[in-house]
Amino acid sequence: MNRLALFPVTVTIERDSLFLAGHSLASLADGHLTPLYVYDRATLDLAVAEYQSALRAYYPGESHITYAGKAFLCKAIAAWTQTHDLMIDCTGEGEIGIAVAGGVPREKILVHGVNKSLADLKSAFRNAGTIVVDNLSELERIRTQVDRDAGTHVHTYTGTQVNRFTRAQVSLWLRFTPGLAVKTHHTHTQTGQHDSKFGMTRDEILEAAKFCQENNLPLKGIHFHQGSNFRDPEPLIPAIDMALDIAKEIGFNGAWHFCPGGGWGVAYHEDELPNPPIESYVRGIAEAVVEGCQSRGLNLPVLHLEPGRSLVARAGVAIYRVGAIKQRGDKIWILTDGGMADNPRFALYGARYSCLPVAGLNREINAKVSIAGPYCESGDVVIEDLPMPELKEGELIAIPVAGAYHLSMSSNYNGARRPEVLLLEEGKAEVMLRRETVDDLLRRDP
Ligand SMILES: Cc1ncc(COP(=O)(O)O)c(C=O)c1O
Numbered sequence: 001m002n003r004l005a006l007f008p009v010t011v012t013i014e015r016d017s018l019f020l021a022g023h024s025l026a027s028l029a030d031g032h033l034t035p036l037y038v039y040d041r042a043t044l045d046l047a048v049a050e051y052q053s054a055l056r057a058y059y060p061g062e063s064h065i066t067y068a069g070k071a072f073l074c075k076a077i078a079a080w081t082q083t084h085d086l087m088i089d090c091t092g093e094g095e096i097g098i099a100v101a102g103g104v105p106r107e108k109i110l111v112h113g114v115n116k117s118l119a120d121l122k123s124a125f126r127n128a129g130t131i132v133v134d135n136l137s138e139l140e141r142i143r144t145q146v147d148r149d150a151g152t153h154v155h156t157y158t159g160t161q162v163n164r165f166t167r168a169q170v171s172l173w174l175r176f177t178p179g180l181a182v183k184t185h186h187t188h189t190q191t192g193q194h195d196s197k198f199g200m201t202r203d204e205i206l207e208a209a210k211f212c213q214e215n216n217l218p219l220k221g222i223h224f225h226q227g228s229n230f231r232d233p234e235p236l237i238p239a240i241d242m243a244l245d246i247a248k249e250i251g252f253n254g255a256w257h258f259c260p261g262g263g264w265g266v267a268y269h270e271d272e273l274p275n276p277p278i279e280s281y282v283r284g285i286a287e288a289v290v291e292g293c294q295s296r297g298l299n300l301p302v303l304h305l306e307p308g309r310s311l312v313a314r315a316g317v318a319i320y321r322v323g324a325i326k327q328r329g330d331k332i333w334i335l336t337d338g339g340m341a342d343n344p345r346f347a348l349y350g351a352r353y354s355c356l357p358v359a360g361l362n363r364e365i366n367a368k369v370s371i372a373g374p375y376c377e378s379g380d381v382v383i384e385d386l387p388m389p390e391l392k393e394g395e396l397i398a399i400p401v402a403g404a405y406h407l408s409m410s411s412n413y414n415g416a417r418r419p420e421v422l423l424l425e426e427g428k429a430e431v432m433l434r435r436e437t438v439d440d441l442l443r444r445d446p
Helices: 026-033 041-058 075-083 092-101 118-125 136-150 202-214 236-250 278-296 345-349 438-442
Strands: 010-016 019-020 036-040 063-068 087-091 107-112 132-133 151-153 161-163 172-176 220-223 257-259 303-305 316-328 332-337 365-374 381-386 397-398 420-425 428-431
Touching: 019 041, 026 036, 026 136, 026 316, 026 420, 036 087, 036 151, 041 278, 075 087, 075 092, 075 161, 087 092, 087 132, 087 397, 092 118, 092 438, 107 118, 118 136, 132 136, 132 220, 132 303, 136 202, 172 257, 202 220, 202 236, 220 236, 220 397, 236 257, 236 278, 236 303, 236 316, 332 381
Parallel strands: 036 420, 063 087, 063 303, 087 107, 107 132, 132 172, 172 220, 220 257, 257 303, 332 365
Antiparallel strands: 010 019, 036 316, 151 161, 316 332, 316 397, 365 381, 420 428
């Protein structure tokens, strides 16, 4: 059992307790209180480097990595993406606002959303370089918006008709639903299957492409995303083929963009180790795109990959303090100060986690414990039946692989105040998000 391998790459054990990037987790918890989230900068950087080197090795054309901001976004993370020249996938006006505040320029912002509001679209026109169109109604709304807010006008100097939308450099991609499911931990994280709410069928895509042509809308790419947290890239290959067939029918010429989404998985539990290699995922996609384009006589597209979880999950660790312990039948409940308000993944999909005590690591593992939070739901569980040493009230536990889809899906349930979040480097612990306060909870009340 190698639980330590689930933790960020800088994890060390010193004086029988956990350290990250040279920081004692116990001291951080004492100084910043719990629940506390910490992100390890070196682990974030390493994940990007793995994607970049695999793309360089296997894809001969231009390529980009787009960080799926839904995994975890704040200004500091948005700024971090720019240190690696990443694009950011933003779902709607809120995430666009955070990306802009974090200094992400227009050409790096790509906007997703299954039912984008007018406010989302307007924000995208103002701030983004790419909109991934989910459906035909949205496309109609985009056209109307373009006509209303920008429209065509005669260029003062050249006398030619100029579409301001085009000048504003917002290009459109169409989101395709391949009708093929990838194997994920739970059906709620599948998005590419035939009855999915996301994207358009082949016929709808072709109709959308015709609409773009007739309305002079700048159609530049095809996108699909089959699901989140899968380990087997096989189902991506037929989906890529279907998407390339569509690209051929649309007749993209010159530079065009192709994105087979994100979704590469990570290990959350020692039973799942090792982590699935990013290289095999990127290689599978790159080879399928190169071969598929050659056999169809298509130009190689600019290839975009859109990972969220596989960039940030392993970098994050949640630190909770044990408040009380109850034995109920065979079950030992370890009650902590964090739970479903900062990590709803067990409640949403029965996600499995592991953990370690922050100190006293050489104790014998002689108990099977379940870890639950302080919230008024029986589903407020983080871990079920995990072998652990006997824990005591007041001690700290560290839950690895806490960097994705925890805080971005967090809530104020029961008046929970979202935890403080630190970015750790050797000799530096920067507050990325301060802890919420009761005043924050009251801020929206009139
Ligand atoms: C459109 C889109 N792209 C990318 C992602 C990122 O997925 P993951 O975090 O599993 O890589 C998601 C997540 O569901 C998504 O909906």
